[in-house]
Each structure stands twice: as structure tokens, then as C-alpha cells.
Amino acid sequence: MNIRRSAAALAAATVVLGAAVPAVAATPSPTPSVAIPDGLYGTTDPTYDGVWRQSLALLAQRTTGVTPADRAVAWLAGQQCASGAFAAFRADTAKPCDAKLMVDTNSTAAAVQALAALGGHQAATEKAVSWLKSVQNTDGGWGYTPGGASDANSTSVVAGAMAAAGEKTSEVRKGGKSSYDALLKLSIPCDQAGDGAFAYQPDKKGALAANADATAAGVLGVLGKGFVTTAGKVREEVFTCAGSAAPLTPDELARNGSVYLADAIGEDGHLESALPGAEDQPDYGNTADAVVALAAQGATEQAKTALSWLEQNSAGWAKQSGPAAYAQLIFAAHAMGADPRHFGGADLVAQLDATGPTPQATAKATDQAADADADADKKDDSDSGYGVWWIVGVFLVAGIGIGFLISVRGRKRQP
Known part of the structure; x- marks a missing residue:
């Protein structure tokens, strides 16, 4: 999950394209305006992505067999509010969360995935899951903040959290609708422009525009997968959009999204940035997310080109972007069965470890x-x-x- 297509994100997305940031958070400043807390990974301002990047970092470490430092885990657990929700960052955790603090679904869902994987935090994850259920929209999806319109990215990261916590995503419903129903409404039929893709949200007229970031998230969401997944069974059927006959199954929706991603990656091996007014340039983070999505759906052959491109080209981006970027690359390597300790000549695990407390x-x-x-x-x-x-x-x-x-x-x- 990277820079989302919201007004706040677009206004602030001037640092590094593709850095992992929650749905509507501004891109973190390279010069911290607040002190970096002890235990937190990364050196940039955590105001908008502290919980997000910490969650991805800890989850990536757990995935590679690294035991994180106690104070790193304690920092993340200590960010939780009494309600069970997480905000992007709480500078003073001794102060109770109040109505002025903006809690969000993305930070909460990311924290659930990390804490569930680490183990020993059942009470915290149960409270967080209960809060997420309480703010589910009647269309079955989630927005970035409670009450906000459902979007593909937020819905998918929450679906991943539910799965990580042992919930059946098809049974987590509001108004009789599940996350699948919300994502189905955000999927583009095969006979329309952007066929097979997911939109972030409908525009003011209700039209859907293809979004590679939302599509990578949507594929995982309908499959009930989180950030960490292994490759699905390789499909024997022709790799084409499944058609527009309703109702499409979750597997068909995922296949449609994978077809779109594979086509968007193309021979170049990477996705392009889609920020209005910006020159086209590689989108490293979304490319890594696309590899995870393709692998999860079983389209490993289509993901190989993108993984190879990342191995050869992502080092500078990851170094500049920090812990969440290293985590995204680790997730991509893991999904494809590659060794993140030998990724294009780099040890992603050691590089991630070096951005925070010694594991x-x-x-x-x-x-x-x-x-x-x-x-x-x-x-x-x-x-x-x-x-x-x-x-x-x-x-x-x-x-x-x-x-x-x-x-x-x-x-x-x-x-």
C-alpha cells in the first residue's frame, strides 16, 4: 500500500514516489518536526505514518525469522487507544485518546497484522478487530476514517487484518454486506476501459477509473490475504479477464485484477506513477505490491519480470524511503519464494534491521x-x-x- 489517491496524499506527495504510506496520510517529511521516539523504525517525521511503517517493519522481520527488539514491539502496542483503534502517531501515549485525535482504519489494520504475527497480543488485536467491525460501512467496506466512504485500499487492508486475526472475511458483515461486496462495486468490468482493474473510489459521477495501487490492494482483499502471503496455485486456464457475467466470484475478481496488473507492468517490468502533473517515472512501491498480488493469485510467471526489475533497480528508492519500503520488497520476495537476504546483491533484512533498534x-x-x-x-x-x-x-x-x-x-x- 503506497501513496493513495486522496487530496491530502496528492498535495503532499513530493518526496519519494512509491513510499509506503497509509491511504490518505501525507508523505512523511524527510526532516522530522517531532522527536523520533525510542523504539521507532526510520528517521523521518512519524506524524503521518509512524504506526504504519512500524507495523510493516515488524511484520517483515517476523516473516524473515527475525525477533524484533522488545522496545520496538512495545512502541507499537503502546500506540493503541482504549477503544482499540490506532492513530497514525501519538506523540504522548500517556494522554488518553480524545475526539481530536484522528484514528484510522489503515493504521489499525496494519497494527493488527503485525501484532497477530508477533504473537502474545491477543487482547490488543481483539480490541482492534472489534473497533474495525464497529466502523464498517453498510456497503461492507471501510473508508480511511470512521464514516468515510469505502475505498479499495482501506477495505483491503482491513480484510487482511481480519484474516490475520482468524476471522472469516466473508462473515464480517454490516448491512448484510462483506468486504467482497464493497470491492465488487469498485471493480471495472472486462468490457470497459481499465478492464479488470479496481478503482480507489467512484468519482463524483459514480464512474470508476482504473488504479494500479487500488488494484494490487483489491486482489489481496478479495482473496482475504494480508501483506504477507505465499504464491497461490499456478492457474492452468487462459490468463484473461473473466468476463462481465454476474456474479463474479472472489477468485474471478482477483484474476481480473491480476490481468490488469500484468498488462500495466508490461515488458518494462514496473508500474508508472500516476500523480497528476508529475512526469511519468517508475513506481517502486506499487510495483512491489503488484508482485505480491500477482503471486497470491497464482500469476507467478507474470510477476517474475517485475520482481527481477525490483532486484535491479529498487536499492536507491528503498534507502531513501526507509523501513516500510524495505518491508514491501521483503513481502514481494517472500511471496515469490525468493531470498530477501540475497535480493539483487543486497540483504534487505539487514538493511531493514539497521533502520531501527537492534533485533x-x-x-x-x-x-x-x-x-x-x-x-x-x-x-x-x-x-x-x-x-x-x-x-x-x-x-x-x-x-x-x-x-x-x-x-x-x-x-x-x-x-
Whole structure:
């Protein structure tokens, strides 16, 4: 999920195209206007995306077998309001949430996905899920804020949260409608311009315009998938739009969206930015999201070109955009069965880890090295002779090197 097509996002989207930001939040400033809290990933202003980027970072770490630092997890859990909702960022968590604080579905749903994956936060996730259910619209979808018109991105990230929390998305209903019903209304029939795509929202006249970002989200939403997914079964049928005969099944809607994404990616291997007035340029974040969506639907062959393009071209974007961008790339690699530790010559996991508190797994390795140093000092005090010290030193260095290799190689990627 990246820069959404809302007025607020468009007005502020001047930093880095494709950076992962919630639906209507402004792009975070590269110069923080508030102090970066201890435990938070990234160095940019967290006002609009603190919970979002922290959630994606922790979820990506969990997906790759990394145990995040306790204070990083505590920071995210501490952002929750008593109602169960999350805002984009609370600078003072000692102050209760009030009516002036804008809580939103995107931050809440992202936090649910992360906390559910981390485990040990059942009470928090249950409260968050209850709040999300309470603000579901009667068309079955969700808007960015409570009471806002349903949009494809918000509806899909909430559907992913419901699935992560063990809910059946088809049974989470308001007015008899589920997230599928809301997304169906936002899908474009095969015989119209943008065939198979999802729109973010209808325009003032009710018309639907194809949106690649909303389409990537919509594919996951109708499949009941979250940010993290594995490749679906490769489809044998012809990879074409499923037609306009109603009612389309969730699988058919997902296939239609995948056909649109594959066509939009084309031979270039990436999506283009769609911001009004901006020159066309690669949209890295949406391309990563498209890879996840295509893989989830079973269109892995169509996703290979985009994944390869990301491996070759995304390093600069990820470095500039920060933790959420690294997380998006990790999700794309994971969905395709690729190794995020060897992604175009880069270790995405190590790069993500470096944007925040040292994970527990790394901290343990450091502690082991420190213990080895202490043991060597004791040995030096008790032994005499240059030969003995030299032998101890050689084995110490070798031990630290082996321990480091074991630590790095031992972080197994989650299935």
C-alpha cells in the first residue's frame, strides 16, 4: 500500500514516489518536526505514518525469522487507544485518546497484522478487530476514517487484518454486506476501459477509473490475504479477464485484477506513477505490491519480470524511503519464494534491521561475542607465557567468526 489517491496524499506527495504510506496520510517529511521516539523504525517525521511503517517493519522481520527488539514491539502496542483503534502517531501515549485525535482504519489494520504475527497480543488485536467491525460501512467496506466512504485500499487492508486475526472475511458483515461486496462495486468490468482493474473510489459521477495501487490492494482483499502471503496455485486456464457475467466470484475478481496488473507492468517490468502533473517515472512501491498480488493469485510467471526489475533497480528508492519500503520488497520476495537476504546483491533484512533498534537475534549474537571476550580475559589472567596467549587469541577470533556466521545463517525465513 503506497501513496493513495486522496487530496491530502496528492498535495503532499513530493518526496519519494512509491513510499509506503497509509491511504490518505501525507508523505512523511524527510526532516522530522517531532522527536523520533525510542523504539521507532526510520528517521523521518512519524506524524503521518509512524504506526504504519512500524507495523510493516515488524511484520517483515517476523516473516524473515527475525525477533524484533522488545522496545520496538512495545512502541507499537503502546500506540493503541482504549477503544482499540490506532492513530497514525501519538506523540504522548500517556494522554488518553480524545475526539481530536484522528484514528484510522489503515493504521489499525496494519497494527493488527503485525501484532497477530508477533504473537502474545491477543487482547490488543481483539480490541482492534472489534473497533474495525464497529466502523464498517453498510456497503461492507471501510473508508480511511470512521464514516468515510469505502475505498479499495482501506477495505483491503482491513480484510487482511481480519484474516490475520482468524476471522472469516466473508462473515464480517454490516448491512448484510462483506468486504467482497464493497470491492465488487469498485471493480471495472472486462468490457470497459481499465478492464479488470479496481478503482480507489467512484468519482463524483459514480464512474470508476482504473488504479494500479487500488488494484494490487483489491486482489489481496478479495482473496482475504494480508501483506504477507505465499504464491497461490499456478492457474492452468487462459490468463484473461473473466468476463462481465454476474456474479463474479472472489477468485474471478482477483484474476481480473491480476490481468490488469500484468498488462500495466508490461515488458518494462514496473508500474508508472500516476500523480497528476508529475512526469511519468517508475513506481517502486506499487510495483512491489503488484508482485505480491500477482503471486497470491497464482500469476507467478507474470510477476517474475517485475520482481527481477525490483532486484535491479529498487536499492536507491528503498534507502531513501526507509523501513516500510524495505518491508514491501521483503513481502514481494517472500511471496515469490525468493531470498530477501540475497535480493539483487543486497540483504534487505539487514538493511531493514539497521533502520531501527537492534533485533533480539542480533543482540544475542553480540552478547555471545562479549561473553567470549570476557572468558578470554579470565584465561589471560590465569595463564602465563606468550605461546598460551597467542593460542587463546587465535581460537577466540575463530570462535567469534563462526558464531557470527551461525547467527546470520540461522535466521530461517518463515514459511
